[in-house]
Amino acid sequence: MTLRVKKIGVRGNKRFFCPDRCGRLRQVPTSPAPTTRRSLRGRPAATSHAEIEQAAFQLFVTRGFEATTLDDIGEAIGVGRRTITRYYPSKNDIPWGQFDRTLDGFREILRATPTELQLHEAVHRGVLAFNDFPTDASPSHRDRMRLILTTPALQAHSVLRYASWREVIAEYVAERTGTRPDDLLPQTVGQVSLALALTAYQAWLADESASLPQLLDATMAHLRSYLAG
Amino acid sequence: MTLRVKKIGVRGNKRFFCPDRCGRLRQVPTSPAPTTRRSLRGRPAATSHAEIEQAAFQLFVTRGFEATTLDDIGEAIGVGRRTITRYYPSKNDIPWGQFDRTLDGFREILRATPTELQLHEAVHRGVLAFNDFPTDASPSHRDRMRLILTTPALQAHSVLRYASWREVIAEYVAERTGTRPDDLLPQTVGQVSLALALTAYQAWLADESASLPQLLDATMAHLRSYLAG
DNA sequence: TATCTTTTTGACCCTGAGTGTCATTAATGT
DNA sequence: ACATTAATGACACTCAGGGTCAAAAAGATA
Structure with a gap:
């Protein structure tokens, strides 16, 4: 025994x-x-x-x-x-905490965006607003993201969360363009928006003095200049 | 006992x-x-x-x-x-098989791309060439990707593979632009290229009759029209 | 042929995540 | 007091992952 x-x-x-x-x-x-x-x-x-x-x-x-x-x-x-x-x-x-609840806030933000704005401008502002976190959070947003983005197991697991985040964008794009969320354009915009955000986040973690909103703008600017040739 | x-x-x-x-x-x-x-x-x-x-x-x-x-x-x-x-x-x-070895091929493909091409054009062609798989593979490329992209545990685990794939692109972009691979532009291009490829793959799996190269072109086209407004 | 060397295998051990089950606990309501 | 309700904790189990080591199976050598 x-x-x-x-x-x-x-x-x-x-x-x-x-x-x-x-x-x-x-x-x-x-x-x-x-x-x-x-x-x-x-x-x-x-x-x-x-x-x-x-x-x-x-x-x-x-x-x-x-x-x-x-x-x-x-x-x-x-x-x-x-x-x-x-x-x-x-x-x-555990490290993601109550992330799912914040997605509802993301939906609200996008819905509240003025429709006069161009689609890409509206999405970009939505992303900026979503990532405007209160500074008094505990653990701090930066510390949480550092843990998530530097731990392999968490990096991997996070894609499942990202999928929900992308869907919020895809739904918004679908609604504004009269397509379905799983059509190619909404999906592309969702994926690319996530790509830009992740790039900004990684740079944000690498540089203590960096500003996340500015980095979000910067990745978008880089993408534009890249595609312009 | x-x-x-x-x-x-x-x-x-x-x-x-x-x-x-x-x-x-x-x-x-x-x-x-x-x-x-x-x-x-x-x-x-x-x-x-x-x-x-x-x-x-x-x-x-x-x-x-x-x-x-x-x-x-x-x-x-x-x-x-x-x-x-x-x-x-x-x-x-296990499902990824010998993926790491194919990354060396990806590097070769990019290196062999004519430098007269615009950077975005060169990267796009590289991605196309990398995804031009032989049709006699076993398991077939489509079946393998279906398994990977529809199984949550594999979706999650795959980000670690994707990171290596993105690095190949980032290194190429860094070399052509005289920057470092971890600078903002190379990282952005790597992330966005992956975003476009993943979108194309998902559409490819959803539609049996679809052509992967055409979908890769289509996601790029959608991104352009999206950013043009 | 017998023995040495090299390398892989498989048996055995453990840790840790995740899950089902069920008695126990600690509250509220009557 | 007693019934009801809901969370907890103990227990048992499966599975992935990994460390260790004797045994297996080949080539090399005498």
Whole structure:
């Protein structure tokens, strides 16, 4: 019989060790599987997406992403590994945080763009506005993007997020040109817009003093001059 | 003691069951870790990258990528799971096959492009030439790309391959413009070229009768008209 | 022919991500 | 008090990945 010695360590109830947690902002109870529903009935949630995200981020930047296990994260906030996997579908999804919710904001931004603008001008402004992040975020936008864009596993996983981002653009372009989102023009614009944004982001991370909006303009300018010959 | 019942099934030596394998083309012995060296001394390789790739591909398209385990693949060609992980660094790397070697060809193609051509014209022709695949490949280029571009895990993993592809373009652009490969223009051109190619590929997979070269031209044309306004 | 050398294989070991199951816990509502 | 509800944590399992090492199977050599 393989001895089962591990994990007998007392983790116990978390509220027992940290009763003041109740006072924190828990704006969205964010029950494990359903992300937006709130529950007032059953056992209260022992943690939140935000708490997991911040504790994990701390560990990711200090120990490195690969070297941090889900057990480490759970231990940091006094929660079991299984709980974490219920809040986030995968370890790779933690650094992105609540990205999906920001996509709705992106849609709003594009919809609010004046239609007098040329299509490419409207999309470009939309991209600029989407990437105008508040500076007080924690972890900071730059740190988050640095982690995502320099960790191979996260680089890879991010394409799935990018696909949703591109679809927002494709839908907007389709609506304005009377085509379908999966037609060639909307898809091309979505892909190219992402390409420009990623290039700008990479330069932004490489140069601490750089301005992201200016870099977004610069990549677009480079593309124009490149195509002009 | 945990009973160890599994894997007692007789696998035995493979050549014993399939003595005619010796006659096959084994153009590159492709020893496990070193990819290009050939060995005439020690124990002969029981399999090859090509054999693994074809057996795996067969299983991927029939059972699905996720549903196929490395054990399945190993069983299909009479080889242990550990052997497969020696030939390929990860399951995700199997469908790409010998992609890295084709990148050298890409470099050659670009280098051979007449310098009288405008930069964007040269890059575009290079991309076209790179994607002019022989039609007798097995698995076919289309089937391989379909698997890669429709399986989420492979979509994600592929960005790491794409990075090398983009670098080839960035290096070429850097050389022709007197900049460094990590400057903004070469990086932008690399990212945008990939964006156009991926869009073309997706349309190519969606329409059986489509021509890939024409779609590559079409995405470029769409980008031009989009930017022209 | 017997032995040495070289190289690959396969068995065995472990870690870690991800998932299903289910009893337990901790709240609300009656 | 008791029922209801919902999250948690313990447990078991599969699979990918990787380290280690004895055994296998060839060529080379005596």
